[in-house]
Amino acid sequence: MERVLLWLLSELMLLTCSSRIPVRTECIPHDLLQRIHSSQMNRTLGSLLVPFLLVLASANIPAHAASAKNQRLLIYSIDVEGGQATLLVSPSGASMLVDTGWPGSNGRDAERIETAMKDAGIHQIDKVLITHFHTDHVGGVPELVKRVKVGEFLDHGVNREDSDITRKDFAAYIAAIGNTPRHTLHPGDAIKVPGLDVIVVTADGEHVASVPGIKPEANPSCASEPKWTLDQSENPRSVGILVRFGKFSFLDLGDLTKPKELDLVCPNSPLGHVSLFLASHHGLDQSNSKSLVDSIHARAAIMNNGAHKGGSPTAWQSVSESVGAKNLFMLHTAEGSDTAHNSAEDMIANPRGDGEGHYFKVAADRDGSFTVTNTRTGATKKYPAD
Numbered sequence: 001m002e003r004v005l006l007w008l009l010s011e012l013m014l015l016t017c018s019s020r021i022p023v024r025t026e027c028i029p030h031d032l033l034q035r036i037h038s039s040q041m042n043r044t045l046g047s048l049l050v051p052f053l054l055v056l057a058s059a060n061i062p063a064h065a066a067s068a069k070n071q072r073l074l075i076y077s078i079d080v081e082g083g084q085a086t087l088l089v090s091p092s093g094a095s096m097l098v099d100t101g102w103p104g105s106n107g108r109d110a111e112r113i114e115t116a117m118k119d120a121g122i123h124q125i126d127k128v129l130i131t132h133f134h135t136d137h138v139g140g141v142p143e144l145v146k147r148v149k150v151g152e153f154l155d156h157g158v159n160r161e162d163s164d165i166t167r168k169d170f171a172a173y174i175a176a177i178g179n180t181p182r183h184t185l186h187p188g189d190a191i192k193v194p195g196l197d198v199i200v201v202t203a204d205g206e207h208v209a210s211v212p213g214i215k216p217e218a219n220p221s222c223a224s225e226p227k228w229t230l231d232q233s234e235n236p237r238s239v240g241i242l243v244r245f246g247k248f249s250f251l252d253l254g255d256l257t258k259p260k261e262l263d264l265v266c267p268n269s270p271l272g273h274v275s276l277f278l279a280s281h282h283g284l285d286q287s288n289s290k291s292l293v294d295s296i297h298a299r300a301a302i303m304n305n306g307a308h309k310g311g312s313p314t315a316w317q318s319v320s321e322s323v324g325a326k327n328l329f330m331l332h333t334a335e336g337s338d339t340a341h342n343s344a345e346d347m348i349a350n351p352r353g354d355g356e357g358h359y360f361k362v363a364a365d366r367d368g369s370f371t372v373t374n375t376r377t378g379a380t381k382k383y384p385a386d
């Protein structure tokens with residue numbers, strides 16, 4: 001009888017074991033292990049039971065724990081159909097979501113964020129960074145906070161755009177976050193995500209002149225760059241971040257537009273070379289200037305375009321030339337473009353129409369190596385340490 005009780009007890013403990021605990025034996029209470037050992041039960045059975053419990057405990061730990069064990073940074077480029085939602089999960093388990101996708105569609109974008117969270121094995125999001133107050137970035141907040149606990153929100157301050165839709169989205173955001181802490185970011189701020197080095201390079205139209213640990217370099221592309229007109233929308237106010245994890249780096253500038261890109265990287269670029277670039281502004285040609293994409297010299301890029309948003313031919317061309325066509329991943333085929341200005345199908349997560357929300361999962365190591373997995377095909381492209 002005691003054996004049966006012990007067994008039921010151990011099963012119960014495994015069900016309640018925290019999935020964030022990386023050490024398998026810690027999922028079984030020490031006193032339970034001792035009781036199994038010291039009970040009157042057959043010693044052979046006991047010795048079989050303990051390893052079996054450990055296997056069960058191991059099976060209870062989702063994929064993220066393996067990533068934590070491997071000390072890898074995970075980045076999910078979530079498909080929100082032409083908006084942004086990018087989830088970063090440090091090996092420490094700390095998390096930051098950059099933008100939340102669109103409102104509506106029965107909570108589609110929050111659901112897709114939850115799918116990525118599940119894969120990463122996290123149950124809350126420590127920080128949500130809103131790059132700017134356009135609906136395809138901030139619109140998903142009300143639905144997200146209904147489903148997911150958020151530690152704090154970060155953004156560039158107040159809405160700067162004189163339009164009813166953006167005023168409405170900003171108000172909905174402020175109302176939805178309620179008492180959750182909210183902080184304003186400035187260029188040069190370090191965002192505390194344990195295990196990662198995250199620095200704000202642009203915010204509210206301002207930018208850094210240098211980044212600690214990176215020597216600014218003259219940018220030869222600036223001389224031939226056309227003059228671009230500054231738009232008065234929220235886009236040039238975007239918070240941009242540079243994330244460093246050992247030798248690996250990731251650049252996400254939200255929807256920053258060309259005049260502000262040039263302010264940032266001309267005549268000297270403070271960004272250095274990056275491993276992975278999230279093509280700005282869903283691959284629209286208002287962004288992704290040659291001066292930016294050539295100076296950062298990314299090894300790979302992900303374009304968070306929709307089937308009918310972003311993926312402009314000229315922007316695709318610029319990014320593709322900077323990283324090579326075989327290193328430009330797209331969330332969708334840009335259906336308004338042509339074959340010559342779309343990546344090959346195996347580089348696209350959702351090749352036809354809106355698709356089913358397939359996403360890219362990036363796993364990076366401190367030595368600078370990383371992989372990009374297309375969750376539609378399961379194929380993984382490897383980038384060795386450089």
Ligand SMILES: [Zn+2]
Nearest residue numbers: 083134136255
């Ligand atoms: Zn956008």
